[in-house]
Amino acid sequence: MALADHTDPDRPRLRDRLYAWKTGLMRSRRFQSWAARTPVAARIARKDGEALFDLVAGFLHSQVLMAFVQLDLADHLSTQPRSVEGLALRTGINPDRMRVLCQAAAALGLMQRQRDGRYALGRLGAALPGIPGLAQMIRHHDVLYRDMADPVAFFRDAPATELAAFWPYVFGAGGQIDQDTAATYSELMAQSQTLVAEEALRVLDLKGIGTLLDLGGGTGAFLTAVGTAYPGLNLHLFDLPVVIDPANRRFAEAGLTDRVQITGGSFRTDALPQGADAISLIRVLYDHTDATIRQLLTKAHAALPENGRIIVSEPMSGGDHPARAGDAYFGLYCLAMGTGRARSAAEIARHLEAAGFTDIRIRKTARPFITSVVEGRKL
Secondary structure, eight states: OOOOOTTOTTOOOTHHHHHHHHHHHHHOHHHHHHHHHSHHHHHHHHHHHHHHHHHHHHHHHHHHHHHHHHTTHHHHTSSSOBOHHHHHHHHTOOHHHHHHHHHHHHHTTSEEEOTTSOEEEOHHHHHGGGSTTHHHHHHTHHHHHHHTSSHHHHHHHOOOOHHHHHOHHHHTTTSOOOHHHHHHHHHHHHHHHHHHHHHHHHHOOOTTOSEEEEETOTTSHHHHHHHHHOTTOEEEEEEOHHHHTTHHHHHHHTTOGGGEEEEEOOTTTSOOOOOOSEEEEESOGGGSOHHHHHHHHHHHHHHSOTTEEEEEEEOOBOTTSOOHHIIIIIHHHHHHHTSOOOOBHHHHHHHHHHTTOEEEEEEOOSOTTTOEEEEEEEO
16 A cells, blocks of 8 residues: 655545545445435435436536527517427427427426417526526527537646637737627627626615726626716726727717716726726626736726725635536636636635735625625725
8 A cells, every 4th residue: 555645735634534434435326225215315315316417417408598599489489378380480490309399498497388288488488588698698608518528628638719719808908809809799798797787786885986997897888887876976987999989879878978988998008097986897807817917906006096995896706615606607617718717705805905905895795696796995
């Protein structure tokens, strides 16, 4: 038997003996058979079995969702339930295959089978079109799925990914981006930013702020929500010129033009605008490396006056308590993008402290799968 390597960070500890015994027991087929026959243990075993099966079937479930969105089934069912044949006629799908899709969608809550055999929208299917940006996000997931087709190679080899090419905006924060790419990015981000703004504003109190500078604010979706909620607040948008182009129209439609200033530039190469007493970073940090966000937060600290405030809002890792959204989705998404990563609120707090911010507060949101919030002050 090989001796334990005392330089090994995972060398066995005393409590690991109990862990090894427990996991060995759970892996035992004999124990699993006994558990299946014991009332209390059977309920736990059944629950664990169902959870494992959901993980096994998860990719197929996501493909059912993809088909539901790409075939516009929510629209086809928006006014009345329809038969399999009716949906097949409207989508060009063979009726036998459409029947399988309808049954699968009903099992997942996207659709609901009626007593007369027709299919109606289920609760999830009915809600989906009303969630800003969700359908667009689902439609582009085929890129992510292809990148994850060989998961071992994805995690082991850091291959070039389609998703990195889909979002060149992140890599080109100071370079040239073609107009079509910028428009695709801006539309998707603007749609989904609406939900982020709603969630963040539930836990933020912006009273007392004179001017809010939104760094990397894109087409102004977050600032529009802020300006609507706080009529006395002045707004300043800073982002790449090619990305912020549509912001003027958004602000004009919201009646905010007289309260908004727009500055084009890159936070990597340009000085940040002065004069704001609060800075927001909405879904910005997780797009970038630690080195980039250290530079950005240092610049933000320098740009703020005494008692100035910084607000970070984005999906976050669960850190010591891994979370499905932050770690099993956004963590992988960032990895596929090739830059940035999902950080925990505690880690973001440490970055803020390193940049000179104090009085750091982590705000718990009702829907952390949409966004979480960390605030700090320059004192």
